[in-house]
Amino acid sequence: MVSLRAVSKQFPSGTRALEDINADIETGEFVALLGPSGCGKSTLLRLLAGLEAPSTGQIAWDAGHKPGPGDIGYVFQDATLLPWATAAENVYLPLRLRGQSRAQAAALIGTTLARVGLAEFAGARPKALSGGMKMRVSIARALVSNPMLLLMDEPFAALDEFTRHRLQEDLHLLWRETGKTIIFVTHSIYEASFLASRILVMSPRPGRIAADIRASVPEGPNRRECAEYIALVHQITETFRQVMPA
Numbered sequence: 001m002v003s004l005r006a007v008s009k010q011f012p013s014g015t016r017a018l019e020d021i022n023a024d025i026e027t028g029e030f031v032a033l034l035g036p037s038g039c040g041k042s043t044l045l046r047l048l049a050g051l052e053a054p055s056t057g058q059i060a061w062d063a064g065h066k067p068g069p070g071d072i073g074y075v076f077q078d079a080t081l082l083p084w085a086t087a088a089e090n091v092y093l094p095l096r097l098r099g100q101s102r103a104q105a106a107a108l109i110g111t112t113l114a115r116v117g118l119a120e121f122a123g124a125r126p127k128a129l130s131g132g133m134k135m136r137v138s139i140a141r142a143l144v145s146n147p148m149l150l151l152m153d154e155p156f157a158a159l160d161e162f163t164r165h166r167l168q169e170d171l172h173l174l175w176r177e178t179g180k181t182i183i184f185v186t187h188s189i190y191e192a193s194f195l196a197s198r199i200l201v202m203s204p205r206p207g208r209i210a211a212d213i214r215a216s217v218p219e220g221p222n223r224r225e226c227a228e229y230i231a232l233v234h235q236i237t238e239t240f241r242q243v244m245p246a
């Protein structure tokens, strides 16, 4: 879908956030960008979203994949919902901005809320929703325009562990069922190992890709306990041992 070629980013302040990033992201992959705080993960997402430009290097989209309005969904750590609007109105927002009437959008809003397990909460306002439910609304808002690429920046970091596990399971299932291309930023080795089909391990700043790992954890109810998952966690931990300063 998109190729990153020798991408570097230096801010006017002089901070070198990214250096010589090379990667080809394929359609349908679930890529985890995994690295320590400050290694440039969010910057890389912002470059992919077109919110910033690389200082050097290129981001080249495959023919037919050049993103237009609504083609990239973005989910942040904070759900960033409109507090006065219901879950359905929050999910409607990107469609409203593109000129769709509420009546035209109603069916799609309903199926998208159902997709994230919130069919019963369309009329609820954010203050009546738990942290996990607010994040589900945020994911629905990103999905409603059927983006070709979903960028997620530590979306589950602020949730308690039980809620986080549940959302990880549901997001992984959503990815398998929809085949969406997802790039997911995290500093959790466990989260990356559970969710992703591919893990780009980043070194401390300036962020480089220290390892590009294809995950092969079998699907099923015991993904968090199986030997392949544990081996993957070990492999990534070992990679970090080599790239982190002593």
Ligand SMILES: Nc1ncnc2c1ncn2[C@@H]1O[C@H](COP(=O)(O)OP(=O)(O)OP(=O)(O)O)[C@@H](O)[C@H]1O
Pocket: 011, 012, 013, 015, 016, 017, 035, 036, 037, 038, 039, 040, 041, 042, 043, 044, 187, 205
């Ligand atoms: N607009 C900016 N101007 C100057 N420096 C910036 C800017 N945006 C980010 N940085 C710096 O670039 C580096 C990488 O930031 P970035 O937010 O991409 O890291 P990160 O890996 O996502 O970190 P975290 O996991 O803590 O969110 C940091 O040192 C940050 O302070």
